[in-house]
Amino acid sequence: DGGITQSPKYLFRKEGQNVTLSCEQNLNHDAMYWYRQDPGQGLRLIYYSQIVNDFQKGDIAEGYSVSREKKESFPLTVTSAQKNPTAFYLCASSIRGLGSASNYGYTFGSGTRLTVV
């Protein structure tokens, strides 16, 4: 079955450490996204990538970094510069629209819950 796989499901990090969250998709989607969700809140965009070897900052990119070396993979690194990293992280992918207004639904992964201890 096609889908998005995020790992690990739960992650604990000590203060001052960098951690990397994995996101892999086998849907052949061009675009991939990372969102962050805090308790009782909607999702906020961290980074997105529309094509391999290219990515752009979202609304809350400070303290995060990404890479897109393969179409299937879009790992997110939470660096020690991120002052409040405890949150639920969601990866998503979508078909990149062919026209300027084309829109296709996102497929989300099941998320990684990161806790700083």
Add this chain to the structure above:
Amino acid sequence: DAKTTQPPSMDCAEGRAANLPCNHSTISGNEYVYWYRQIHSQGPQYIIHGLKNNETNEMASLIITEDRKSSTLILPHATLRDTAVYYCIVRLPIYNQGGKLIFGQGTELSVKP
């Protein structure tokens, strides 16, 4: 900078229709309305989307007002498994921040026996 407003919570009796309202008075002409739902600690699940016309699929119907300033998601026969947080979302065009989804606070729907 949420573009949508929704009631924070709603109840619905099992087997009845659940009508979830959403206001998006500042939506632009090429921005779509999407609905997702999220069960605790899982990834959001796509339900339906639309631009101007009403839409229906196997899960739900979406009614969009003619002026596009509001919409209603209808779950025709709610079951206990429909208990979740429902997000009404504006999606930007793909050339604008990669087609970012702009989330609001969502409506927590409780379906009761």
